[in-house]
Amino acid sequence: MCFALYAASRALTDVYRPILDEHGLTYPQYLVLLVLWERDDDAPTVSELGAALRLDSGTLSPLLKRLEAAGLVVRTRSAADERRVEVGLTGQGRALRERMGDVPRRVATATGLTEAELVFLHGILTRVTETIHRQKEQ
Amino acid sequence: MCFALYAASRALTDVYRPILDEHGLTYPQYLVLLVLWERDDDAPTVSELGAALRLDSGTLSPLLKRLEAAGLVVRTRSAADERRVEVGLTGQGRALRERMGDVPRRVATATGLTEAELVFLHGILTRVTETIHRQKEQ
DNA sequence: CGCAATCAAGTTGTGCGCAACTTATCGGGC
DNA sequence: GCCCGATAAGTTGCGCACAACTTGATTGCG
Structure with missing residues (x-):
C-alpha cells in the first residue's frame, strides 16, 4: 500500500509537470498559488502558508523567493509584527489564475x-x- | 484530490522516518532493499531496479553508492555485458530483513x-x- | 568487418522536503 | 524598564527526483 501511495503521488506530478511547465511553475509553487488565489486580498504569512500546505520555512523561503523573482508574488515584512512576512499576489500572479483555470x-x-x-x-x-x-x- | 495525494504521501513518509532511522535508512533506500529481498540471489541490474520502483539512474546511482558504503549492498559490473551493473545483497543486507520484519x-x-x-x-x-x-x- | 544507432550507468544542475541551526523580534513576569 | 523564553523567517546541509548530458559498451545493418 505504501509504495502504491508513493508511486501514485509521483505519477500524478508527472501529469502536472508538462502542464505547469507551460507556465514555468513547479507543483509546489502551483500549490502555493492555489492558496493565495483562494485567500485573495488576505496575504497570509509564511507560517500560515506552511500550515495550509504542511511545509516549513526551510522549504517555503527559497520557493517564495523564486515566485517573487518570477514576478508572481510580493513578500512584505508585517508592520505590526516585524517577525512576520506577508505573501501577496502581484497583478501578474492574479492574472495567472484565469489562464490556469482548466x-x-x-x-x-x-x-x-x-x-x-x-x-x-x-x-x-x-x-x-x-x-x-x-x-x-x- | 491531488493535494490530498501529495499530503498523504508525505505524511506516510513521516511515519516511516523515525522507524527507518533506527536502521539508518531513508524511505527510498528501504524500497530498494524490499526489491532486493524479494529477488534474493537474483541480483537485478540498476535498470531493473529502476523499472520496479520507477526511478532513473540519476536517482539510483548515488542512492546505491550510499547503500554500498553502509555495507548492505554490492555493485558488480556484469561479465556478460560490461554496461550493466548488478546489485546484490551482502550478508549484512540480508540480515537486516529479519530485523525489519515488523x-x-x-x-x-x-x-x-x-x-x-x-x-x-x-x-x-x-x-x-x-x-x-x-x-x-x- | 566497420561503423552508426542504441543502450546502461553515471554525472551535473535545479528544486523540493526536512532537520538543525541562526538571527531578529515579540511578549510576559519581575 | 529589563530580561528570558517563545516565535517567525531564513540559512545550511543532505537526500531524493528528474532533466539533460557524458562515457563506454553493444548491436545490427550495409
Missing part, C-alpha cells in the same frame, strides 16, 4: 478515475493524513 | 485504516499509477 480538469481526466472515485479517494487520503498528524501531536 | 505492520497501524480500506486504497492507487503510465507511453 488545469484541475485536465489532470483529473489523466487519472482515468470517475468523479465518484476521485471524491472517495480524496476522503480516504485526507483521513489518513489527519490520523497521522493527530498521532504526531500526542 | 516495519510494515507498525506503519499500517499508524495510518488508522482497516485492513479492507488498505486493500481498497492499494487497488485504486495502483490503477491510477498504471493509467497514467500507460498514457505516457502513447
Whole structure:
C-alpha cells in the first residue's frame, strides 16, 4: 500500500509537470498559488502558508523567493509584527489564475478515475493524513 | 484530490522516518532493499531496479553508492555485458530483513485504516499509477 | 568487418522536503 | 524598564527526483 501511495503521488506530478511547465511553475509553487488565489486580498504569512500546505520555512523561503523573482508574488515584512512576512499576489500572479483555470480538469481526466472515485479517494487520503498528524501531536 | 495525494504521501513518509532511522535508512533506500529481498540471489541490474520502483539512474546511482558504503549492498559490473551493473545483497543486507520484519505492520497501524480500506486504497492507487503510465507511453 | 544507432550507468544542475541551526523580534513576569 | 523564553523567517546541509548530458559498451545493418 505504501509504495502504491508513493508511486501514485509521483505519477500524478508527472501529469502536472508538462502542464505547469507551460507556465514555468513547479507543483509546489502551483500549490502555493492555489492558496493565495483562494485567500485573495488576505496575504497570509509564511507560517500560515506552511500550515495550509504542511511545509516549513526551510522549504517555503527559497520557493517564495523564486515566485517573487518570477514576478508572481510580493513578500512584505508585517508592520505590526516585524517577525512576520506577508505573501501577496502581484497583478501578474492574479492574472495567472484565469489562464490556469482548466488545469484541475485536465489532470483529473489523466487519472482515468470517475468523479465518484476521485471524491472517495480524496476522503480516504485526507483521513489518513489527519490520523497521522493527530498521532504526531500526542 | 491531488493535494490530498501529495499530503498523504508525505505524511506516510513521516511515519516511516523515525522507524527507518533506527536502521539508518531513508524511505527510498528501504524500497530498494524490499526489491532486493524479494529477488534474493537474483541480483537485478540498476535498470531493473529502476523499472520496479520507477526511478532513473540519476536517482539510483548515488542512492546505491550510499547503500554500498553502509555495507548492505554490492555493485558488480556484469561479465556478460560490461554496461550493466548488478546489485546484490551482502550478508549484512540480508540480515537486516529479519530485523525489519515488523516495519510494515507498525506503519499500517499508524495510518488508522482497516485492513479492507488498505486493500481498497492499494487497488485504486495502483490503477491510477498504471493509467497514467500507460498514457505516457502513447 | 566497420561503423552508426542504441543502450546502461553515471554525472551535473535545479528544486523540493526536512532537520538543525541562526538571527531578529515579540511578549510576559519581575 | 529589563530580561528570558517563545516565535517567525531564513540559512545550511543532505537526500531524493528528474532533466539533460557524458562515457563506454553493444548491436545490427550495409
